[in-house]
Amino acid sequence: MSIQVTSVCKTYQTQKALNQVSFSADKGEVIGFLGPNGAGKSTLMKILTGFIKPNSGTVFVDQIDVLQNPKAAQKAIGYLPEHNPLYSDMYVREYLQFQASVYQISKLIDVTVKEQIEKCIAKVGLTLEADKKINQLSKGYQQRVGLAAAILHNPKVLILDEPTTGLDPNQLLEIRTLITTLGKDKTVLFSTHIMQEVEAVCDRVIIIKKGTVLIDKTLVELQKNHQQIIKVIFNNKVNATQFERLALLVSSKDLGGHTWELTFENKEDMRPKLFYFAQENNLTILELSSVNKTLESLFTVLTSH
Numbered sequence: 001m002s003i004q005v006t007s008v009c010k011t012y013q014t015q016k017a018l019n020q021v022s023f024s025a026d027k028g029e030v031i032g033f034l035g036p037n038g039a040g041k042s043t044l045m046k047i048l049t050g051f052i053k054p055n056s057g058t059v060f061v062d063q064i065d066v067l068q069n070p071k072a073a074q075k076a077i078g079y080l081p082e083h084n085p086l087y088s089d090m091y092v093r094e095y096l097q098f099q100a101s102v103y104q105i106s107k108l109i110d111v112t113v114k115e116q117i118e119k120c121i122a123k124v125g126l127t128l129e130a131d132k133k134i135n136q137l138s139k140g141y142q143q144r145v146g147l148a149a150a151i152l153h154n155p156k157v158l159i160l161d162e163p164t165t166g167l168d169p170n171q172l173l174e175i176r177t178l179i180t181t182l183g184k185d186k187t188v189l190f191s192t193h194i195m196q197e198v199e200a201v202c203d204r205v206i207i208i209k210k211g212t213v214l215i216d217k218t219l220v221e222l223q224k225n226h227q228q229i230i231k232v233i234f235n236n237k238v239n240a241t242q243f244e245r246l247a248l249l250v251s252s253k254d255l256g257g258h259t260w261e262l263t264f265e266n267k268e269d270m271r272p273k274l275f276y277f278a279q280e281n282n283l284t285i286l287e288l289s290s291v292n293k294t295l296e297s298l299f300t301v302l303t304s305h
């Protein structure tokens with residue numbers, strides 16, 4: 001087990017931030033840690049990385065007790081904090097060299113520090129920016145610098161606190177792709193308050209609210225339990241009564257312009273059935289897509305006041 005958190009509680013003065021939080025993660029899992037602001041995500045990440053201590057509970061990373069032995073556990077962890085403190089006057093490569101020397105990573109890797117820095121620069125796609133000053137980079141590229149620094153020592157576990165906050169849509173996609181790539185050989189736990197992000201990147205989602213875990217499920221499990229919504233655009237007019245012949249139909253909603261949102265019980269993929277339906281009714285399907293509205297609405301319901 002890469003991460004094992006058991007019954008963790010944390011109170012700041014009178015503010016309860018975490019209440020009996022337990023979960024575990026295996027090697028190779030990418031877990032989205034989802035919750036509204038103030039849910040306790042950063043607090044748990046700071047506990048996992050040994051920066052603060054819980055009031056009770058146990059935390060193991062790579063089988064090492066983080067509370068008893070934080071220094072050893074930190075060798076297995078790469079951490080990108082929410083407000084990633086970069087020395088913006090430094091050049092990218094220079095900053096990574098500085099980090100490598102401060103954390104004495106030469107003891108933790110089996111190649112030279114120089115080789116390792118170049119490897120990490122390439123891995124996060126910073127080759128063309130490596131000789132630029134950090135303050136000349138966009139926010140997306142600055143996040144890459146943070147990620148490169150977090151993986152310098154080949155950690156088995158990556159903990160990323162809201163790594164996509166403040167990025168524009170293109171940068172967001174790039175960082176998501178990067179997280180997926182890094183997740184191939186590491187356990188990744190990253191926090192976000194965006195459901196689509198979890199759907200795009202994660203195998204599993206843990207939803208937390210007011211310091212309590214509400215849901216801990218794989219995305220497949222989460223989707224299986226919900227209805228299947230399909231948006232379809234026909235070339236011609238359809239009456240709602242025509243859809244009644246479709247098995248498993250729960251509801252149909254006319255969105256205008258021959259566009260319909262059809263909700264089915266989630267027992268089988270209904271898309272092929274819709275093609276047969278169109279054929280039988282002399283219709284052509286101009287566009288067909290699955291709508292993942294259910295997960296989004298599930299998150300809203302669970303986390304709203």
Ligand code: ADP
Pocket residue numbers: 012013015016017035036037038039040041042043044
């Ligand atoms: P999230 O990362 O999900 O936004 P946090 O872990 O930052 O949530 O915060 C959880 C709760 O703990 C919030 O109510 C927050 O105000 C409180 N909190 C966080 N850090 C401190 C602190 N250092 N002192 C007092 N309260 C804190």
